Amino acid sequence: MGRFVVRRLLSAVLVIWVIVTLSFFLMRAAPGGPFDADRRLHPTVEANLWVTYGMADMIRSHKAGRVTDVLIQKGDTVSSHQPILRLDDGTTISSPRSGECLSILVTTQDLVKPDQNVAALKTPLVQQYLTAMASYLSLDFGVTFSSEGQRTVFETIAQTAPISMELGIYAMLIALFLGIPTGLVAGLRPNSWVDYTSMSMAMTGVSLSEIVLGPMLILVFAVHLGWFELSGWATPSAKILPALTLGLIYAAYFARLTRGGMLDVIRQDYIRTARAKGLPESTIVVRHALRGAILPSVTFLGPALAGTLTGSVVVERIYNIPGVSEFFVSGALNRDYPLVMGVVVLYSGLLVVMNLLVDIGYAFLDPRVKYD
Numbered sequence: 001m002g003r004f005v006v007r008r009l010l011s012a013v014l015v016i017w018v019i020v021t022l023s024f025f026l027m028r029a030a031p032g033g034p035f036d037a038d039r040r041l042h043p044t045v046e047a048n049l050w051v052t053y054g055m056a057d058m059i060r061s062h063k064a065g066r067v068t069d070v071l072i073q074k075g076d077t078v079s080s081h082q083p084i085l086r087l088d089d090g091t092t093i094s095s096p097r098s099g100e101c102l103s104i105l106v107t108t109q110d111l112v113k114p115d116q117n118v119a120a121l122k123t124p125l126v127q128q129y130l131t132a133m134a135s136y137l138s139l140d141f142g143v144t145f146s147s148e149g150q151r152t153v154f155e156t157i158a159q160t161a162p163i164s165m166e167l168g169i170y171a172m173l174i175a176l177f178l179g180i181p182t183g184l185v186a187g188l189r190p191n192s193w194v195d196y197t198s199m200s201m202a203m204t205g206v207s208l209s210e211i212v213l214g215p216m217l218i219l220v221f222a223v224h225l226g227w228f229e230l231s232g233w234a235t236p237s238a239k240i241l242p243a244l245t246l247g248l249i250y251a252a253y254f255a256r257l258t259r260g261g262m263l264d265v266i267r268q269d270y271i272r273t274a275r276a277k278g279l280p281e282s283t284i285v286v287r288h289a290l291r292g293a294i295l296p297s298v299t300f301l302g303p304a305l306a307g308t309l310t311g312s313v314v315v316e317r318i319y320n321i322p323g324v325s326e327f328f329v330s331g332a333l334n335r336d337y338p339l340v341m342g343v344v345v346l347y348s349g350l351l352v353v354m355n356l357l358v359d360i361g362y363a364f365l366d367p368r369v370k371y372d
Contacts, residue, residue, distance in 0.1 A: 008359065012352040019348040020136065020341065024129055027337055029228075034145050035333040043074075043103040047120035053145065053338075054131055056102050059084065059119040061093050061112045070108060072119075093118060136345065142338040146330065153342035156327055161346065164316070164323035165232055167242055168308030174247030175304070179254025180297060186255070187262025187293065198255060201205055203350065205240045206253025210314040214245040218318075233321045242319040246312050250304055254297050262293040302358035307352040310343070 034053075050056035065087030072084045077100050083092035085106070093112075106118050133141060141153035182202070186195040205213075221227045221241060229238040265271065266289055274284045313325040313362035324343060331339035 004345040005356070005360070008356050012356065015352055016348050020133075020345060023127075023341060023344045024132060024337075025125070027332075027335070027340060028125060028128075030335070030340045034337060036102050044105050044117075047105060047117070050102055050120060050122070053142070054123065055128060056120045056122050057097075057099075059093070059095055059121060061085075061114060061118050062114045063087070063091070063093075064113050065089055065091070065111075067106050067108050067112060070104055070106070072104070074101055074103055078121070080350045087112075095119075095121065097121065099124060132341070136341070141342040141345075144331070145336040145337045146334060146339070152339045155338060157324060157342055157346060160322060160324040160327055161310075163321060164325065167233075167239070167246065167312075167315070167321065167323060168305070168310070169309050170239065170243035171246035171250065171312075172215045172305055174243055175250035175254055178247070179251035180258050180294060182251070183255040183258025183260075183297070184262055184285075184290070184293060187259040187266070190263060195259075199259065202252040202255040202259075205248055206256065208249065210245055210312055210318070212250060213248065214241075214315060214318040215239050217245055230319065232319065233323075238319075239357065242321060244317050245318070246308060246315045250308070253300060253304070257296040257300055258294060261296045262289065265289045265292040268292075298358055298361055303351060303353035306347065306354045309350055310347045 034055075047058070051058055064237040068088050069086040070084070071086060071092075072078055072082075073207055077098070078084060079098045080096070081094045082098075083094050084101075085093040087093070090242045102120040102122050104119050106112060112118060139154070141330060143150070143152050144156055179202075182198045186198045189195050218230065218241065222230050228241050229235055230241075231238045233239060233242075269290060271284060274288050275281075310324060313329055315321070316323045317329070325347070328343040329338055330336070331343070
């Protein structure tokens with residue numbers, strides 16, 4: 001078991017690295033930039049922001065003079081030592097390296113001084129990646145763009161993740177306590193009215209989504225009946241409908257998976273042998289069939305638990321819950337790279353850990369499973 005855990009941990013590191021790498025490059029390949037806005041920033045302000053967050057470098061003038069000609073434009077790709085400005089004495093100011101021009105900070109007839117910033121070049125993507133990975137290894141994700149450098153990614157996640165995890169725990173408890181018993185009863189009585197009724201309800205739950213179920217529950221139980229509050233996450237009454245919205249969807253999956261597992265187990269030879277020995281049906285179900293019947297649900301439990309603990313984007317949006325999903329969505333829309341990467345690492349880490357725990361749990365639930 002120890003060697004298996006070590007191998008899985010090593011593979012988990014590789015998986016997280018692949019996820020982080022793909023997320024890093026996909027975000028930067030998307031159209032738009034992190035400081036795009038309806039009201040365009042001044043070129044100098046925008047350039048300083050890019051430099052502050054390590055995504056650009058300034059080109060400085062090495063002498064004084066008046067600019068007579070600007071030789072490049074924003075968006076141009078310049079090469080190393082390529083002239084970018086011409087001064088009134090006929091000399092030029094060149095780019096120290098190659099890269100994409102982010103901004104020109106001077107215009108013709110401007111008087112420049114030695115060591116003055118005259119243009120900004122985007123930092124090469126590979127260099128940004130290597131710098132970011134070095135920071136991620138030390139669990140430093142930087143500061144969020146949306147807070148203008150006032151709040152770190154860790155502080156943002158630490159503030160919101162407990163709310164999402166609380167929602168996830170409540171939802172998972174509802175899913176397990178409703179889904180697994182329902183699936184067990186349906187599997188023990190196949191083709192009966194109990195089976196048909198429970199599986200019809202489960203199929204309805206699987207077919208629905210949070211964006212449909214959430215407003216339905218709000219309309220019935222909050223608006224018409226007035227049983228529950230709609231105040232975000234402030235009171236116990238306000239937590240019931242969000243947990244039900246997320247938990248009922250997962251309960252439907254657990255019910256169907258558990259029913260399928262039970263139908264497979266009760267046809268096995270060792271169950272027939274137990275019945276031939278005259279053992280009570282309750283003993284056969286609890287001691288012999290139960291562990292094998294819940295194996296499909298245990299497989300689904302890993303990603304389901306990781307998903308609920310990091311919050312549901314739809315549920316948190318519908319019920320105005322200040323969880324981590326709110327920042328994740330706004331960060332993705334606003335190209336807040338550090339914040340998005342922090343949430344990606346959180347989710348992928350939870351997913352890998354939960355799947356590892358599921359694999360370990362298999363060894364205790366199924367004696368046929370052996371890990372070297």
